Amino acid sequence: MIFVNLGYGQGYAVLAYRLNRALAAIFVGFLLSVSGCLLQSSLRNPLVDHYILGIGGGALFATYVYILLLPFTMYGRILSAIIGGLTALSITILVAEAIGGSDIAYVLVGIGVSTTFSGLSILLSYFVVAKNPYAMHILLGSLVLVSGKWIPILLILLILDIILYFILAKPLNVMMLGDEYAFQLGYNPRFYRLLATLLAGVTSSIVVSCCGLIGFLGLVIPHFSRFLLNTSDNRLVIPLSGLLGSVFLLLADNASRLVLVSEVGEVPVGALVSILGAPFYIMILVKRIRGR
Amino acid sequence: MIRVEKLKVVYEKANIMALRDIMLDIHENMILGILGPNGAGKTTLLKSIAGILPYQGYVYVDGIEVSKAPLRVLSRLISYMGDVVVPEALSLTVFEALLTARYHILRKFFETRQDIEIVDETLKKLGISHLKNRRLSQLSSGELRIVIIAMALVKNTKYILLDEPDAHLDLKNKIMVSRLIKQFSRDKVVVFTTHDVYFAINTSTHIALLKNGKLIYVGDVKDVIEKNYLEKAFDVKFKLLRDRELPVPVPVY
Numbered sequence: 053m054i055f056v057n058l059g060y061g062q063g064y065a066v067l068a069y070r071l072n073r074a075l076a077a078i079f080v081g082f083l084l085s086v087s088g089c090l091l092q093s094s095l096r097n098p099l100v101d102h103y104i105l106g107i108g109g110g111a112l113f114a115t116y117v118y119i120l121l122l123p124f125t126m127y128g129r130i131l132s133a134i135i136g137g138l139t140a141l142s143i144t145i146l147v148a149e150a151i152g153g154s155d156i157a158y159v160l161v162g163i164g165v166s167t168t169f170s171g172l173s174i175l176l177s178y179f180v181v182a183k184n185p186y187a188m189h190i191l192l193g194s195l196v197l198v199s200g201k202w203i204p205i206l207l208i209l210l211i212l213d214i215i216l217y218f219i220l221a222k223p224l225n226v227m228m229l230g231d232e233y234a235f236q237l238g239y240n241p242r243f244y245r246l247l248a249t250l251l252a253g254v255t256s257s258i259v260v261s262c263c264g265l266i267g268f269l270g271l272v273i274p275h276f277s278r279f280l281l282n283t284s285d286n287r288l289v290i291p292l293s294g295l296l297g298s299v300f301l302l303l304a305d306n307a308s309r310l311v312l313v314s315e316v317g318e319v320p321v322g323a324l325v326s327i328l329g330a331p332f333y334i335m336i337l338v339k340r341i342r343g344r
Numbered sequence: 345m346i347r348v349e350k351l352k353v354v355y356e357k358a359n360i361m362a363l364r365d366i367m368l369d370i371h372e373n374m375i376l377g378i379l380g381p382n383g384a385g386k387t388t389l390l391k392s393i394a395g396i397l398p399y400q401g402y403v404y405v406d407g408i409e410v411s412k413a414p415l416r417v418l419s420r421l422i423s424y425m426g427d428v429v430v431p432e433a434l435s436l437t438v439f440e441a442l443l444t445a446r447y448h449i450l451r452k453f454f455e456t457r458q459d460i461e462i463v464d465e466t467l468k469k470l471g472i473s474h475l476k477n478r479r480l481s482q483l484s485s486g487e488l489r490i491v492i493i494a495m496a497l498v499k500n501t502k503y504i505l506l507d508e509p510d511a512h513l514d515l516k517n518k519i520m521v522s523r524l525i526k527q528f529s530r531d532k533v534v535v536f537t538t539h540d541v542y543f544a545i546n547t548s549t550h551i552a553l554l555k556n557g558k559l560i561y562v563g564d565v566k567d568v569i570e571k572n573y574l575e576k577a578f579d580v581k582f583k584l585l586r587d588r589e590l591p592v593p594v595p596v597y
Contacts, residue, residue, distance in 0.1 A: 098433035155431070218453065226444050228436065229480075230429035235396055237499075238419030238448045275433065284434045287453065336433065 068200065076198040077305040077321075078298040079206035080259050081269065085297025086213050087252035087259075088270025089277075089290045093224040094248035097155040099337060101270030102137075102256035105162040108265045109169030110140025111257035112190065116176040119184055126201060129261050137257030140165050141249065155340070170265070190264030193322015195305050202262045209255045213294070220248055221286040228284065266301070266322040268329025273297045275336060301325070346370040346393060346503065346533065351401040353388050353557075362388040363557045366401070375529050377548035378537045380577055384554040386537035387426070390505050393535065394424035405503060419448040423496040426507035428480065428488065435481040438472070438491050439463060445498040466498050470524065486517035493524055504529075506536040510543045522547040541574060541593060553577040569593050 088101040102108050114136020118129055148161040173191060180187040189197050223244040226234040231241040256270070277292040278284050301321065308321045351366035363385045370376050378386045391397040395410040395418050403410040405421050428441070436444070442463040443455050450459065467473045472490055475483065483491060489509055496504045509525065510518045518540070525534055525547050538544050544551055544565075551568045553560040554577070561573040568574065569591050574582050582593040 092434065096429060096431050096434065098431060222444075222447050222450075222453075225436070225440075226447060228429070228431065228434050229441060229444065230427065232391070232396055232424060232426050233428060235415065236394055236419060236422060236424040237444070238416040240415060278433075283440065284436050285440055340433065 072198060072200045072203060073195050073305065073309075074302060075203050076195050076206065076263065077302040079203070079210050080195070080263060080266065081297035081299070081301030082294040083206065083209055083213065083255045083259050083297075084266060084270045084301075085273040085293040086217070086290055087256040089274040089286065089293045090220065090224070090248040090252040091270070092274055093228055093286055094245045094252075095155075095158065096228055097158050098275065099155050099159045099271075099333075099340060100162065101268065102252065102260075103166060103265065103267030104159060104271060106140035106144045106165030106169060107137040107253050107256050108260050108267060109166040109173065110143075111137035111260035112173045112265055113169040113176070114139075115190065115261045116173055116180050116187065119180050119187055120176065124184070130205070130258050133257045133261030134254055136169075137260065138250075138253050140169055141253045145249075159337075189320070190260070190262075192320035193264040193266040193325070194308075194318070194320040195263050196318060196320075198263050205258065206262065209258060213251070213255065216247070216251055217290050220244060220251075221290055224248060224286045264320075264322060266325050268333060269297055269301065269325050271336075272329045272332050273300060275332075304328075345372065345404075345406065346535070347402075347404040348389075348393065349402040349404075351389070351392060351399055351403060353385070353392055353397060353399045361557055363392070363399075366559050368552060368559065368562060370533055370535060372533060373530070373549075374533055375525065375547060375549045376533075376535045376552055377544035377550070378535065378552045378554060379539065379541065379544045380554035381539060381579075383556075384539075384577075385557040386539070386554055387507055388557075389554065390424070390507050390535065390537050391426075394418075394422055394505050396424060416448070419501075421501055422503045422505060423499045423501045424505045424507070425492045425496045425509075427511075428492055428495075430480045430488075432479075432481040435479040437477050437479055438467075438483070438494075439476045441480055441491065442466065442495055442498045445495040448499070462500075463498055466494050470494050470497075485512040486514070486520070489513060489517065489521055490524065493521065493528075497528055502532055504532055504534045506534065508538055509536050510538055510540055518543055541578075541595075545569065545590070545593075566590060 091100050091105065092098050111133040114132040115129055118132035122128060144162045144165045148158040151157050177188060177191050186197050223234065223239045226237050226239055227241050227244060234241040273296050274289060274293045277289045277296055281288050281292060304324050305321045308319045308324050348366050348368040351363055353363040354361050366389060378389060380386050388397060392399040393403055408417065410418065443459060446455060446459045467476055470490060472494065475487060480488065493509065509521050513521065522543060548565055550564050552562045553568065553573050560577055561568060574593055581596040583596055584591040584593055
């Protein structure tokens with residue numbers, strides 16, 4: 053229909069834009085959901101994802117600092133996001149371990165770190181927008197401005213996730229039963245935990261530099277996968293989470309593009325995912341605390 | 345055979361010497377109970393033998409020095425089972441947990457029919473087939489202890505190290521775990537830790553007594569009881585009841 057109404061050239065542009073956006077939603081949904089799975093299993097904590105642990109906030113802040121201070125290149129933006137995301141993750145892990153390392157400790161510290169970096173990002177956004185008006189979209193988590201240049205990068209990350217899934221799935225299963233149990237089965241838990249958290253941290257940081265903060269997806273989708281499969285076996289949960297995350301974000305992005313539109317523009321998909329995901333998170337948290 | 349020579353373990357952060365100059369030989373078909381009061385170093389000794397804790401000295405398992413052996417090699421020789429961590433929302437079922445005990449020899453990404461049959465057979469032998477699809481987080485302490493022993497059996501290594509297999513168990517479950525250990529120790533070497541004297545003397549063939557990181561005595565159960573080493577280990581007086589073949593030490597309150 054678009055081809056007929058707008059003519060071939062403009063129709064191609066619309067198709068290219070829509071295809072980019074759909075592919076971005078599929079890849080980002082996959083990457084964030086798998087990151088959530090990896091973080092939950094490696095840290096033995098069902099209450100975390102890249103957003104809760106502060107990776108998202110750290111990556112966003114670093115991206116904004118980069119945009120403000122340095123000449124803009126895509127790879128510079130990606131590198132700054134990785135540095136910011138992993139720095140925030142390190143702070144969360146160090147402080148949470150210093151106060152006991154329980155799953156609630158990780159949540160409380162992570163939210164503190166996330167809020168700090170998100171607050172700083174909001175502050176910086178007022179200056180960033182003056183330099184790059186479109187930067188506001190990544191503050192709110194949106195696929196509106198994801199260009200075709202991001203697609204190969206996201207695809208590479210997806211392929212990396214798939215390759216490392218075959219290396220990580222079984223060690224993560226045994227690590228869920230304890231580090232000593234994993235050790236005596238021949239798996240070095242420190243190595244696999246580092247690999248899993250690095251993979252999750254790097255992929256989610258790059259996703260944030262691409263399209264901003266889309267929180268709760270990595271938290272909710274793995275739980276939903278475990279519920280559907282009635283298992284916590286990562287060999288099954290990780291691929292299903294990737295698939296469900298892709299489908300969910302694609303549908304959510306379409307909803308924000310087609311339905312939740314005002315005179316100002318679309319509702320960012322990050323906001324929609326948070327509205328749907330946060331109540332579910334509260335439910336898990338209440339169940340967890342009641343179980344103590 | 346397990347040979348421990350001049351074993352020393354220091355917890356550097358706390359500046360504590362947890363074990364000093366431990367010399368121990370553990371032979372085939374032995375069930376060795378490592379007995380001692382709290383803080384004696386029982387778990388430290390067991391974890392050192394398993395290669396989980398760094399140590400000074402030497403630990404040989406079938407001639408292989410544990411601290412220098414690759415993890416994969418050790419995993420085929422030794423099963424170490426302590427407490428299993430069970431985060432509720434991430435909990436595997438009993439069946440899935442037992443299958444993980446086969447990972448060290450799985451060649452494929454998923455288990456084979458043979459692995460599944462081994463797990464099913466073990467569940468049947470231990471009388472816990474009814475727990476197969478129950479999540480670990482839903483098990484009672486006694487059931488979890490039996491599942492942990494089942495995991496060691498499914499792993500099927502020659503050396504089985506059990507850290508306090510009787511912990512948090514009532515008397516009935518302690519007796520059940522004791523019978524299981526004796527039942528499945530044929531052709532294996534079983535080493536377990538406990539601070540329960542009765543559990544140790546009723547389960548083991550030999551006892552190693554630890555106190556303040558030192559080995560006070562290693563010998564067969566009767567010797568340990570008859571020669572009053574329990575008093576030295578626990579700083580408690582024991583009376584021996586001699587109305588049966590093996591005297592029963594009763595602590596004097």
